[in-house]
Amino acid sequence: MASKDKTKSSTQSKLTDFGPQVTEPNASTSKEASSAKERADTHAETSEAPGATSSPTDPMYLFKEEILGEIRKMGSEFSGRFDNVMQAIAEAQKKMTECTERMDDAEIRLSAVEDNNSGLKTEVERLGKRNKQLEEKMVDLETRSRLNNLRLVNLPEGAEGPDACAFLESWLPEVLDTTLNRNPLALERGHRVGPKRDADAPPRTVVMRFLDYRQKDMVSRAARMKKEILYKNQRVRFYNDVATEAHKQRKQVDTVRQQLRQLGLRHGIIPPATLVLTHRETTHRFTTAAEAQSFITRIQQDK
Structure with missing residues (x-):
């Protein structure tokens, strides 16, 4: 009993001095726990150390090596593609530089062409005016060279016989009822115009030169004055002989001249192809059919 009381009192005295105490584990348990902790720490240090290496047969090592191989492969492919892209960019820059140089050269040439074109345009306009004047002068000279000519239209083919001049010199005074005994007609030349036609075609025009x-x-x-002239019951007509260009210009005013006849206005043609008409005792001249048509329209509106 005395020993139990003594043990109890010692236990109470420890609680009083240091608070509640936990019963200490036995020595074997403590050693096992400490050895397990050391192994875990050693494994952690080994796995976390930067220079730690694993065995080639370790699955983790093989996995890491596979990943690194793929990364190296991707890097190599990316590097090759990047080189191709940089090469394409360099070529594009080179072409852009060439295009810029060509554009600069083209601008210089275009500026030079524009400068030359300005002078050429003025020269072309001057030459155009000069050419028109020369054409008008040529037509006028050709028409004047034909002032001694007359054109006889619708005379039957072969009526003049082998000598056209002799036929015309005898036939014209007879059909025109003129006395030319004191000064008989003298023709320099008389001939048909153009190649011979078929029998059904209209007769060719006869040109006579006095x-x-x-x-x-x-x-x-x-x-x-006679207005209607017949040869064997076939009507023939006389016209002045003019240059081809003047004839074309006169043909353009045929419609206008027909309107002038309907209006009863006196009119005529001044060589080479100037239309002249008299309205209210005023003479008007027109070189184009459009001008004459505009004037006729105003006359009709005034009425």
């Missing part, structure tokens, strides 16, 4: 312009003018006035 030695004296006064005789040509007399025949022309006599034909206008």
